[in-house]
Amino acid sequence: MGGKFLRKMSKLDKLDAEIITLLQSDGRRPSVEMARLLNVAEGTIRKRIERLIGEQVIQISAWADPLKIGYQNYAVLMLRVDLQELDRAAEQIAKQPEIFFLGTCTGAYDLFVTACFHSLQHMHEFITQRLSRVAGIRKVSTSHVMRVVKRDYSFDVTLTEQVQPDRLVRARGKATSSSGRAPPAPKAVVSRGQRGRRPAMEVR
Numbered sequence: 663m664g665g666k667f668l669r670k671m672s673k674l675d676k677l678d679a680e681i682i683t684l685l686q687s688d689g690r691r692p693s694v695e696m697a698r699l700l701n702v703a704e705g706t707i708r709k710r711i712e713r714l715i716g717e718q719v720i721q722i723s724a725w726a727d728p729l730k731i732g733y734q735n736y737a738v739l740m741l742r743v744d745l746q747e748l749d750r751a752a753e754q755i756a757k758q759p760e761i762f763f764l765g766t767c768t769g770a771y772d773l774f775v776t777a778c779f780h781s782l783q784h785m786h787e788f789i790t791q792r793l794s795r796v797a798g799i800r801k802v803s804t805s806h807v808m809r810v811v812k813r814d815y816s817f818d819v820t821l822t823e824q825v826q827p828d829r830l831v832r833a834r835g836k837a838t839s840s841s842g843r844a845p846p847a848p849k850a851v852v853s854r855g856q857r858g859r860r861p862a863m864e865v866r
Contacts, residue, residue: 679819736807741773747798
């Protein structure tokens with residue numbers, strides 16, 4: 663699959679993790695307050711946030727509950743797609759306004775899609791009039807979400823920065839990084855394997 667779907671893991675240290683955690687609890691939290699809580703300069707907080715946004719580590723925006731702004735149906739769509747069309751199909755489907763999550767996946771299907779619709783008629787129009795025009799789709803399996811039990815977009819942050827020995831400095835008898843923080847342990851990155859090709863578009 664095309665490399666443009668793979669994001670390079672950003673290097674995150676303890677301060678990055680603390681900033682992300684604070685913003686996840688309150689995205690409107692002022693940088694002055696975070697600087698006071700973390701005992702660093704406000705300018706440092708602003709620069710870190712700008713970098714995290716620029717590297718697409720975080721996004722700061724207002725999230726609206728779709729069920730309270732006119733949408734009635736959550737749906738999960740599992741798509742089987744010809745592998746040579748997978749990237750193009752994913753890009754084309756992702757442009758549809760009803761889609762709020764799309765990812766390639768392993769297993770019996772190739773694309774995992776979640777979407778919101780105003781009605782069953784809206785969903786029917788989406789599948790039969792728009793999704794059906796996407797080249798390469800062989801099968802679509804749909805499922806309705808009957809009740810939302812948990813919806814949370816906060817995650818524990820994994821530290822990825824690895825501090826080399828020559829970057830360590832001594833502070834009050836303890837080894838720390840040049841930023842004044844203890845170096846985190848390295849984390850392993852696991853890659854995915856390839857899938858075989860699967861053989862006309864059916865919906866169930």
